[in-house]
Amino acid sequence: MDYRAYQVEDFLFDESFRQWTSGTSAQATAFWEQWLVQHPDRVHVVRQAQEMIRVLNNHYRDDATDDRLASELQRLMNNAAERRDSESVTPIVPLLQRTPFWRWVAAAVLVFTIGISGWFYINISHKAAATSYANLTKITPVQLQEKINNGAKAVNLILGDGSVVILQPKSRLSYPRQFAGANRTVYLNGEAFFDVVKNPASPFLIYANQTVTKVLGTSFLVRAFDGEKDVTVAVRTGRVSVYKQQEFERAQQLGIRRIQGIVLTPNQQMIFNLEANRLTKALVEKPAALMxxxxxxxxxxxxxxxxxxxxxxxxxxxxxxxxxxxxxxxxxxxxxxxxxxxxxxxxxxxxxxxxxxxxxxxxxxxxxxxxx
The missing domain is CATH 3.55.50.30 (Phage tail protein beta-alpha-beta fold)
Structure with a gap:
């Protein structure tokens, strides 16, 4: 089966895809998560189909008769048509009343695709803007200084705690002149190699494109350019924890000490795909000897x-x-x-x-x- 040619409505008709979205089959989950990793260009269509399935499942959970579904679909289509200033909507209730549930749901997809696409665009764009380098450095209560590397070669920085940063071209780093408080926090847009001085009492945090990398003392590389779909953290020595920024900040607000993230050790890397909103762990391309x-x-x-x-x-x-x-x-x-x-x-x-x-x-x- 060539799933690469699937459109939104095709995914809705696929039973294993619906099982994955509904969380009712471990086998389906394993297959589709692997398929999505292999075909990242289909993430947008897959997310639309998943959102439609979740909305319809939740909406019709307790009253999924054909009459009820057809009536509700007609109402939603009419509302969608009005929002698009469409001239008219051809009544489809008689056609749908005897049609199996997952067959007529495709009609809803044709109506909602534009709306759902807009919803994803607005939410993802808002999330990216709220967690962007420009926004984070603007709202932080700590006074920061910024180093911008517009040259063709890497630039070495020594931070207030003695940690060393190798800032790559087209990259920028914002950091306080002297670290104070419970954490040592910096903000990165671009690529940099960090060699962090160990201080268990004050974890080192790097905010970069919707991720937070937390270390006590180690050396590692972070690549997080605005506009790129992936964020990469690769560890040379020591131990690093990587989190999605929203989950990390939510845990901080609620006082939760243990949160889900990815722990990396030497020669391992984390890749965060922004479109799929997924963290994955792998080996670095060329593992190097610790010494x-x-x-x-x-x-x-x-x-x-x-x-x-x-x-x-x-x-x-x-x-x-x-x-x-x-x-x-x-x-x-x-x-x-x-x-x-x-x-x-x-x-x-x-x-x-x-x-x-x-x-x-x-x-x-x-x-x-x-x-x-």
Whole structure:
């Protein structure tokens, strides 16, 4: 089935799509969430269809007779037509009275698509404006100074607490001359690498394009340009927590200490898709050794258990590698690595023992049937 050609009404007719939207099928949920990640260009249409399904489900939950549905649909269509100053609306009640629910809902979609599109545009635009760099730096009660990099090379900054920021071209950062209070808060529009001085008593917060990155002391990169659909946070060392800004601020207002976000460790990254409003965790494109000098040194394994090799990779790159030690207990290898990347080293190990690996949620999973 080629879902890429689906329009709003097509999604409404699809049973698994309705199950996903209604939360009644784990299998449907897994399929559609994965499909949406693979086809981000269809997010807008999918969100329209989901909103229609939720509205109609809620509205007709207790009285979903054909007569009731047809009557309500006619009323909504008439109202929509009046709002568009349409000349007239052709009565459709007789046609709909014997039509199954999900078949005639498509007619409503044709009427509401413009309205729903407008609703999404207004709400998303309002949200983006309220959480924009310009708005946040304007409403903060703390006096800020701003560094703008209009040059062609990165610029180094040293903040009041000693933290170092490497600000990339076409980027700007607003920050107080001296940090005070419970948090060390800065505002970013663009891309910057942060090397934050550790201070458990005063977390470091970076507000960037509808996200908040919270750290105690570590080094990491944030990319959040206005106009780009994704925000990226990639960790080099330490531990970083990333939240959606609205959820973070709501938790702060309510005094909630534990809120849902994404925790990143070395060589992991978070990608926040603004259109889908979804945080996802993955490995960085090129995992680097925690100590660069170690990563460039030779690693030699003679008659070594594969489990020992994988554990050595974990220590070198700080990435969790999941495997069944019992399955690999009979696997011995003779390998030498010099300048290979982590993924290249994993390729060699897996080819040697007839295994494979996959990257899931920022971790590496080894699939193997063992060695004879």
């Amino acid at each position: 660069p000098s170690v990563g460039t040194q030779e690693q030699v394994f003679e008659d070594a258990p594969v489990a020992k090799v994988l554990t050595a990779f974990e220590r070198t790159y700080g990435i969790k590698i999941l495997f069944n030690e019992a399955d690999l207990s009979a696997c011995l290898v003779n390998l030498m690595f010099t300048n290979e990347t982590l993924l290249e080293r994993l390729d060699v190990v897996c080819q040697t023992i007839g295994a494979s690996y996959e990257v899931h949620d920022g971790q590496i999973v080894i699939n193997s049937k063992g060695c004879k």
